[in-house]
Each structure stands twice: as C-alpha cells, then as structure tokens.
Amino acid sequence: MRKPVLTIFYQFNPWYTSIGGIQTLINTFIKYAPREFEVRLVGTASDRSQVLGKWQQKEFAGREISFLPLCLIENDDFRGLIPTTIKYTAALVGRNYASDFMHFYRIEPTIVTRHWQGEKTLFIQNDIQAQIAAKDDKNAILWRKFPSAYFALEKMLVDQFHQIYSCNTESMKLYQQRYPNLRERVAFLKNTFDEEIFYPLPPDKREQGRRELAMRWGLDDNTRFIMFAGRLHPQKDPILLIRSIAALNNSNIHLLMAGNGELAEPIRAEIARLGLAGRVTMLGAVKQKELADLHRVCHALVLSSAFEGLPFVVLEALACGIPIVTTQAGETPKLLSSDSGIVCEERTPDCIANALRQVVMNPERYPVSACVRTAQPYAASTVINEVYKKMWQSWETKYLVTASR
Template sequence: MRKPVLTIFYQFNPWNTTIGGIQTLIKNFIKYAPSNFEVRLVGTTSSFAPLTPTGGDRNQVIGKWQEAELAGRVINFLPLFALENDNVRHFVPTTLKYTTALLGRCFASDFMHFHRLEPTLAALKWRGEKTLFVHNDIRTQMQAGGDKKAILWRRFPTAYFALEKFLLGQFNQILSCNTEAIELYQQHYPKIAERVAYIKNSFDDKIFYPLSREEREASRWELASRLGLAKDTRFVLFAGRLHPQKDPILLVRAFAALNIANAHLLLAGDGELATELRAEIHRLGLSNQATMLGAVAQTEIAQLHRISHVFVLSSAYEGLPLVALEALASGTPVVTTRCGETPKLLTTNTGVVCEQHTPKCIADSLRKVLLHPENYPTEFCIRAAQPYAASTVVNEVYSQMWQRWEQQNQLAFV
C-alpha cells in the first residue's frame, strides 16, 4: 500500500527565522509526522534562504517540488513565490498573493491542511480530505479596536463572512483551538456543525522544558552580565510578532507603570510596529530597561523562556497562543490579557489574568508575579502545559488520519 500524502498550505519558508504560532504548529506537524505518511508543504521562498537538501540543487526553485530536510524529517517543498520577510505586513497582503498563486493549479492530496481561509478558494474542486485550522475567533478579531489596516477584512466584514459561508462547505474538518470560535461556527453553520471540533494547540516538548533551579539562576546571571545589567535583574519576556494584535505598545506602557528598578523587558520579535515600539521605549525613558532582540530562533526563544521570571501577553485577541504553552512548559508563569484560551488554561499557581486591557492592570499583574515568585511554582506551570505536548497531540491527529485512510482503502476493495 502506498503512503498517504499530506499537503500543508501556508505562506512561509520554514527554513527562515519566522515568527508566529501557525508556523510553529506546522513545523510540529512536520517534525512529528510518522514515517507512514508522505508530507508536502506549499509555501514561499526568499532570495537568501537555501534549503537543507538531501540531494540536488541547493537553491529553492519557485514553482517546482524539491526534496528537503526539516527538523530531521524529509519533506517535499514547493515555493509559490519569493517573500523576503514574512514577519512584516506588505502593501499587497501576503495571503492575497498566496491565493492568487494557487489559482489554476491543482495540489489535490489524500489529506490537505489549510491555515487560512482565503487560499482554499483555489481548492474548491480538489479531491481529498480537507481540514481548515482556525487559529483565532474571527468575529472578535474583526471587532478589535486599533488600526483597521492591521486586518484588511475589517474594512469589508460583509464580504469576508460571505466568502466564509461560500468556502466552509468543502471541508471535512474545521479544527480550532478557540472554544468560542467553535461555538460560533456551529451556531452560524448548523449544516456542517458536526465537522467543527476542538484541537489542542501543541508545543514542542523536545525544545521547551525547564532548567534546574541552579541552572536557571546561572543562566539568568549570564544573560544579565551580557546585557550589562545587575545580577539580581528580573526578566519579563514578550515573544511574538510586533503587530497590533499583540499590542506591544500597550506592553511597554505597562512596563513603564511597573516601576520596579531591577525589572528588565525582553522583546523577542519583529514586525511593522518595530520602529514605533522603539520610539515609544525611548519616549518613556526605558532604553536601559528594555531590550529589543529582533527575530529570534526557536532554540534561543526556548532558552529565554527558561530563564525569564514571567512571560507576558498584551494581546487584543488570540486563539491559544503557543508561546503561552512554551512558557509554562519551561516552568515560567504567564501574565495575559483576557482574550483567547489562555485565561482558561491558567490557575492561581501558574499566572495572572488581567481583567482590564490597560497599562495599570498589566503592570499590577506583573508586579504580583515578580514580587512573589513563590506563588507560581515551576512544577505547577509544567503540569498545566503537559497535555499540550506535540509528541502526544500531533501523533493523535496522525493516528486518526491513518485510521480514516485505512477505512477508505478497505471500502475501495470491497
């Protein structure tokens, strides 16, 4: 029996230092794919990012399948076009470019995973099992305050929901990590309600894990020394795209209100708000208390999680952000605004939920954790994250896919 083929569709190059939970989840699905599946990825390339090949040309050729290795797994990769920096929003939305590049092609497979709705316009006639992963509650996303340019569909909500209604019927599964999104889809689309289900977001438990107390303290002192900071510095970590969704401007204002002399804010990420964020840090007089690290590789992010005193999310809307799971898995408590699934995940022993989306409320919450770390034991944080380990979650998804594949093949021979 031939191997079933899974094709994953998303607008990124997995060999680049790219920011985002979707990209991380896709990498988990590649890394933990069992050997009885063939995995393909339709993505993008850039002029400076060679493959790690198992043979053949070292350059990524646009529009052609090429065999390559990612996280120890051989996959087939096809880049649709060149995208120099997928961490920054472009004048022409990348999703639009990606969708346009798919039109007129056929990448039908046994299984197809989509992480954006718009590209599935090209897949309407493709045969095979299609799954749509929904990462945010789109209605909350549409209603969020701030720059309407952050999400182009906010300008045309009626058009988006008409497109959604038109496209959703093609999917065998609609999986979301956000329970509110599931409820809304089931209510608005009762004909396909049984196809909508919950899926746990998953972190890579081979990369995100805690240090011993001694190792953690030693690594903290090493980082403090490298940054020219005091030995007793308390690190507050933000990791994510510098985008209005994550509201990093609110975060630095909250940090200014925190007013703890030995606290230091680490900002790992890149995006369209980088220049504005840098200016705000300067305006607030935080240049010596905040460090912008830029886009950081996953292994470096893992080490930052392990040595930080608290991880913070200041988002306007979320699904279940992987960075929150990664922080907890590293033994680090989380402070979050009340959005997405993170507040449902946290307990009084693992973090604090901000009831108001204000600098003062976030600052007060950070202060609770920084001044009383004994209230947020490492073991409680780790325990909260354990059910979301990719080695378990992703394997369960593939196991279910394999069962459906076998059933289909048995029926074909009846």
Template sequence: MSKPVLTIFYQFNPWDSSIGGIQTVIRSFIKYAPDEFVVRVVGTGAPGSALGVWKWTEYAGKAIQFMPVIAVGEDNVRKLIPTTIAYGASLMRHNFASDFMHFHRIEPTLASLNWAGDKTLFIHNDIRKQMDRNLGGKAILWQQFPKVYFALEKLLISQFEQVYSCNSESAQHYREAYPELAPRVAFLKNGFDPESFYPDKREEREIKRRELAQELGLPETVRFLLFAGRLHPQKDPVLGIQAIAALADPQVHLLIAGAGELEEQVRREIQALNLGDRVTLLGAVNSDRLAQLYRAASAFLLSSVYEGLPVTVLEALACGTPVVTTDCGETPKLLSPDSGVVCKERTAEAIADALRRVLANPDLYSSEACVRTVQPYSAPSIVQEVYRQMLHRWQYRKAIAISSPYPS
C-alpha cells in the same frame, strides 16, 4: 499499500525564522508526522529561488517534499499587497489534490474548491474578535470589509472534512454559524515541543539569568520579563511597554523577542517613556534562543487584543515560567491560579499590578505548577492523534473502494 499524502499549505518557509504560532503548529505537524505518511509543504522561497518545483529535503530529521510558489523576503512585516493574496493567487496555477490537505488560512482555499481529497481547515484566532474594529481596527485588512470576508468564508467552508479551532469559543461560533457542518468542527489544542521547551532547576535558572544579564551589559541582580511575538497590532506590544513604565521598577527589564510593522512605534514609545535602559529589542530569534529566554525570565507577558491559543504561552509554561496575560483567547481557561495571572482590565496599570504580584511571590507561581498546567498540551500526542484519525479515514476509504463492485 501506498502511503497517504498530506499536503500542508501556508505562506512561509519552515527553515526561516518566521514568527508566529501558525508556523510553530505546522512545524510540529512536520516533525511529528508518523512514517505512514508522505508530507509535502507548499510554501514560500527566498527572492531568486526556483518556484513551482517539488524538491525532496529534510526538516527536523523528516524527509519531506517542499515547493515554494512565491518569493518572499522579510515576512514578519506586512506588505502593501498581503502575502495571503499573492500566495492564494499562485495556487490557482496548480492542482495540489492530495489524500489530505491542511490549510491555515481560508482565503487560499478558493483555489482548492475543485481539488479532490480530504481537506482540513485550522482556525487560529477568535474570528469574531478578530473582525471587531473596536478591538484594533488595523490588525487585519478584512476588518475593513467584514461582510465580504464572511461571504467568502460561507462560500469556501463546506469543502472541509474537518475544521479545527484552537479556541473553544471560536469552535462554538462555527458550529452555530454553520449547523450543517457542526459534526465536522472540533476544538483542537495547540501544542508545545517538549524536546525544545522544558524547565531548568532553580539553580540553573539563576545561573542563566545572570549570564544573560552579563551578556546584555545589565546588573547581575536584574530580573527579566519576556514578550515574544510579532510586533503587530493584534499583539499590542506598545501596551506591554506602557506596563513596564507603570511597574516603575528599575530592577526589572523587559526583553522583546520579535519583529514586525510596529517596530518603529515600539522604539518611539520606549524613547518617549524613557525606558531605554529597561527594555531590549532582540529582533526575531530562533526556537533554541527563545527557549533560553523563557528559562531566564521571571514571567512571560502577553498583551494581546485577541488570540486563539498562543503557542508562546504554552512554551513559556513548559519552560517553567508563569504567564501574565490580558483577558483574551483560550489562555485564561488554561492558566491555573499558581501558573499565571489574567488581567481583567486591558490597561498598563492592571498589567503592572499583575507583574508586580508574580515578581513578589515566585514561590506562589512555581516552575512545577507551570509545567503541570501545560502538560496536556504536548505537541507529539496532539499531532499524532490527528494523524491517527486521518489514517483511519484513509484506510476506511481504501477498504470501501476495494470492496465496491463499481469504480469510484
């Protein structure tokens, strides 16, 4: 019996240091794919690379097929013409019909309307808040045209066999907005990779904190806070910097791991608040470096306007690092009282107060509590359950086709 084929669609290159939870989720679906499946990825290539050609290659020890359909340089910064539009337009020139197809943005699925196969849509944000201009009118272009977006969504969403949302409120929204599709809509946890993100013993954390301080030319007694993510209006890194100013503790240093369109604004804010010696911009970092930063930090800071379920939160907790977050997305439902603090007010002062509480009481926010909180979010078990359900549907359809006296 032949293997079922899964084709994953997203505008990135799995081998590049592209920032984002979507990219991390896709990488998990590649890495932890069972051998019963053939996995293909339709993504992007470097400028000058061959486009529109399948190539067998390897990712995380898995043999996969990869096809870049557009060339992209720096993809952590938005372009004048959104990459999603260019990527979706390129799909129009192909037919990628497969046993299974995974999509992580709905716009490119305009191309897939007539493709045969079992299609799944992953929703990565709370779409209602994402479309609310009062919550950050520059976050995505669709905020300027919400009626057009929802009309497009209504046109496209019926083609999906399964709609997964990593945000429970968003999943409920889709059930209510499309009652005929309600049985196909489900909440699906995002996951962390336990092979990369795990805790150190307290003594090892201290050693790595001191080593990082030495590496950055900082006093050995400094304590680190970590912000990791795209420098984008949704993530609001400027609010995080303002919180460091409100914290007013020269022994606390903020590390910002990420890149994006707000980098210059972030730099100006650091300069305006005279925080040059208390904030370090690290740029985009790979997963190994990010794991080291989580384990050296006293707390992880999430200052987002809206979210789905941030993978960075899961990774930080898995490394034993408590989380201070704004009241957004699924994180407030995930955190326990001993693994982090949710700020009910989205202000620099409220975030500073929460950071102060965590820094002053490390024993109340232990590494063990953080790991215990995040344990149900291990990527291998989450991903393999999705594959198990896919394989069941594929085998059922094969059995029906064999037993039917009529051609399908």
C-alpha cells in the same frame, strides 16, 4: 498499501525564521508526522535564489519532506501594500496540488482549491468574531474593513472541509452556530508545545543562566527578566506593553522582546519617549531553541493582546516553568490556574504592571511544577499524534473500500 500524502498549504518557509503560531503548528505537524505518511509543503521562497513552482526534497526537523515554493515573500513579518495571503492565493490559480489530505490555515487560498479531490482540513487560530470586530486598530487585518464580505466568502467555501479545527472555543462555537449542517465536522484542537525543546531547568542552573544573561547585557546582577515573544503587530498591542513597563517603574525588572513586525519602529520610539532604553531589549526574530533558553531563565511571560486564540508561546513558557501574565484574550485565561499566572481584568498599563509586579516579586506563589503541570496536556507528541491517528483511520477505511471493489 501506498503511503497517504498530506499536503500543507501556508505562506511561509520553515527554514527561514518567521514569527507566528501557525508556523509553529505546521513545524510540529512536520516533525511529528508518522513515517506512514508522505508530507508535502506548498510554501514560499524567502530569497530570489530559490526556484519557484518546482518540488524539491528537503530535510526539516529530522524528517524528509517535499517542498514547493509557490511565490517569493522576502519578509512576511512586515505587511506590504498587497497582503501576503492574496499573493499566495493568486499564485495558486491554474495549479492543482490535490492530495489525500490537505491542511489549510487561511481560508482565502481555498477559493482555488474548492474542486480539488481529497480530505481538506481548516485550522483556525484566533477568535474570528473578536478579530473582525476589534476596534483598537482599524489596520490590524484587511477583513476588518469588510466583515460582511469575509463571512460571505467563508459561507461560500466552508462546505469543502471535511474537518475544521479551532484552538479557540469561541470560534468553534461560532462555526457550529453559523453552519449547523457542519456541526459534526467542527472540533476543538489543543495547540501544542514541543517537549523536546521546551522544558525547565533545575533551580541552580536557572539562576546561573539568569546571572549570565544579566552579565551579557551589562545589567545589575539582581535583574529579573520578563519575556514577550510574538509578532510586533496591533493584535499583540506591544505599545501597551511598553507603557506597562513604564508604569511598573522598577529598574531591576527588564523586558525582553523577541519578534519582529511593522510596529518595531513605533516601539523603539515609545521606548525612547518613555526613557526605557535601559529596561527593554528588542531581540528581533529568535529561533525556537534560543527562545526556549530565554524562557528558562525568565520570571514571567507577558501578553498584552487585543485578541488571541491560544498562543503557542504561552504553552512553551509554561513548559519551561515560567508563569503567565495575560489580558482577557483567547483561551489563555481559561487555561491558567491561580499558581501558574494572572489574568488582567483591564487592558491598561497599570493593571498589567500590577500583575507583573506580583508575579515577578513573588516567585514562590508560581512554582515551576505548577506551570509545567498546566502545560502538560498540550504536549505535541500527544496532540499531533492523535490527529494523525484519525487521518490514518480515515485512510485505512478508504483503502479497504477501494480494494474490495
């Protein structure tokens, strides 16, 4: 029996630090792929030295994969005049990379793949309805200007998928309601954290790490750290977070912002306007293992998002033993227990500041054990292996049917 081939389609380069939950999920699917599968990735080049449109064998996370850079995207953390998804979709025209299994993380590229043979799976990361309807920033996503066009496109393309996985229960329900004939194909899929990277430290080492971090940046020895990690994008509303730090008004609480994106300069301007230069550090893009080290010495992770799915960073932070402060966005509020975080009833600076104050100043109420316990069902080795198990069962059935003919 030959190995079944899985081809993943997404506009990124896994060897280049790129921000986003989709990238994290794909990386995990590659890392935890069983040896019985051959894995391919149709991605993008991050610099002009890479040859476009040709397969190459490369190693990622200890696993050999076939990689094909489809087009050049030098920095996808910043939006250009032409959306990256459109560039990627256009580059697929006239090509055929069909395989036994195909994974898609945006629906637009499947305009080209509708007639390709093989089992296709669509992964949905956000609450689509909330994403389209949100009014806080009309420029957050292009489809917000044309919601009827998006849903018309979706209706035209959705029948091709053998499986639709959503990490957001509202999007799962939406798809089941909009496409009752596909109801059995739509399922909830837990997002994950990599337990080999994200885990807690013993209390003494955690305290030592916190002191070393404060010393590195010339901060007071008693400084307590809050973490934000994600794309600096209107969806995440980092400007609201900066205003929340101002409302917190505590010089011994310091915000670390890991990530990059189009709002980087507006954030710096807001930090300067509010006089927060000594209370906020912008780290830029941070590699996964470095992010885990930061999580382990922080007192909280904060999300000020307008809409979400289930952010990977939430699971990663909980797995490192730190509690969450979040707005009412996505699955996170449903995930948290009373001893692993706080859900803000209002998306305002004062409400977020009050929640941060409670979590950071009362760590005994949010023990490491409670945070880790909340994250445990989302361990990658369990969740991803279950998906591959279903794929293998489907492959075995097809192989046996073919062999019997």
